[in-house]
Amino acid sequence: MAAVTLGPEGTYSHRATSSIADDDEIDFRQSVTAIVDAVASDEYDRGVIPIENSIEGSVTESLDALADYDVAVVREIVTPIRHALFAQGPDFDTVASHSQALAQCRTYLEREYPDATLEAVASTAKGVEFAREDPAVAGIGHPALGGDDLEMLAEDIQDQDSNATRFFALAPAEERSKGGGKTSLVVYPNANYPGLLLELLEPFADRDINLTRVESRPSGQRLGDYVFHVDFEAGLYESRTMEAIEDLEELAENGWVRRLGSYDTEHVVE
Numbered sequence: 001m002a003a004v005t006l007g008p009e010g011t012y013s014h015r016a017t018s019s020i021a022d023d024d025e026i027d028f029r030q031s032v033t034a035i036v037d038a039v040a041s042d043e044y045d046r047g048v049i050p051i052e053n054s055i056e057g058s059v060t061e062s063l064d065a066l067a068d069y070d071v072a073v074v075r076e077i078v079t080p081i082r083h084a085l086f087a088q089g090p091d092f093d094t095v096a097s098h099s100q101a102l103a104q105c106r107t108y109l110e111r112e113y114p115d116a117t118l119e120a121v122a123s124t125a126k127g128v129e130f131a132r133e134d135p136a137v138a139g140i141g142h143p144a145l146g147g148d149d150l151e152m153l154a155e156d157i158q159d160q161d162s163n164a165t166r167f168f169a170l171a172p173a174e175e176r177s178k179g180g181g182k183t184s185l186v187v188y189p190n191a192n193y194p195g196l197l198l199e200l201l202e203p204f205a206d207r208d209i210n211l212t213r214v215e216s217r218p219s220g221q222r223l224g225d226y227v228f229h230v231d232f233e234a235g236l237y238e239s240r241t242m243e244a245i246e247d248l249e250e251l252a253e254n255g256w257v258r259r260l261g262s263y264d265t266e267h268v269v270e
């Protein structure tokens with residue numbers, strides 16, 4: 001099964017993708033949007049993108065791409081995230097990594113390297129690549145990224161031991177699954193009036209559907225205008241879900257409701 005994810009080799013996204021595809025069938029892109037685009041245009045059977053982290057919250061580029069492209073979510077993959085710090089030696093002045101990884105190690109970095117410049121790059125593996133090329137740069141990423149030419153200066157530097165990231169496995173839209181106990185939707189009401197958010201949530205409460213996440217993102221159209229990402233514990237084709245979606249579609253008559261799909265959860269233990 002051909003799959004695409006965030007590269008270069010050795011990112012956390014790559015490790016999550018290894019749980020659904022053979023390593024020789026995994027290709028890499030430099031951004032989440034490029035991955036979603038490649039799946040939406042049928043170039044790959046699967047794409048894996050990070051969605052949210054237990055310390056730093058949503059990966060906003062991923063949420064925005066799910067609102068912009070028609071793709072299906074067919075699985076969620078939850079994996080523990082334990083970061084290590086790599087450099088050629090102790091004399092670096094810059095720490096390069098993915099913005100999420102830098103944020104997940106904020107307390108450690110402020111305590112140990114208060115003067116270091118933090119540089120957000122496309123991925124953790126990219127940051128470690130920079131460290132390999134430049135003695136002034138350290139990288140943060142999975143402990144296996146090191147190798148002989150880099151020193152592992154510290155391990156387990158994430159601010160919480162329980163650090164974990166949730167990924168979505170995506171497929172072309174026509175594969176929108178009918179199985180799985182969790183469902184994700186994106187709703188754009190294209191409206192703003194008192195009680196709108198309450199009205200958005202009522203269709204679920206009325207049918208005893210447990211919401212597991214509600215996230216708002218700016219629509220990009222105007223200030224104060226939002227797209228809502230909703231996850232809940234019920235299948236897409238259960239009658240209570242279909243009824244709830246009918247209510248949402250009425251509410252969003254000037255906007256839209258996107259069904260991302262139903263899926264099961266896989267916990268990858270490293």
Ligand SMILES: O=C(O)C(=O)C[C@]1(C(=O)O)C=C[C@@H](O)C=C1
Binds near residue numbers: 010
């Ligand atoms: O840079 C990587 O290794 C990624 O796979 C991206 C990413 C993210 O965007 O959240 C994935 C997991 C970790 O939370 C840190 C970074």
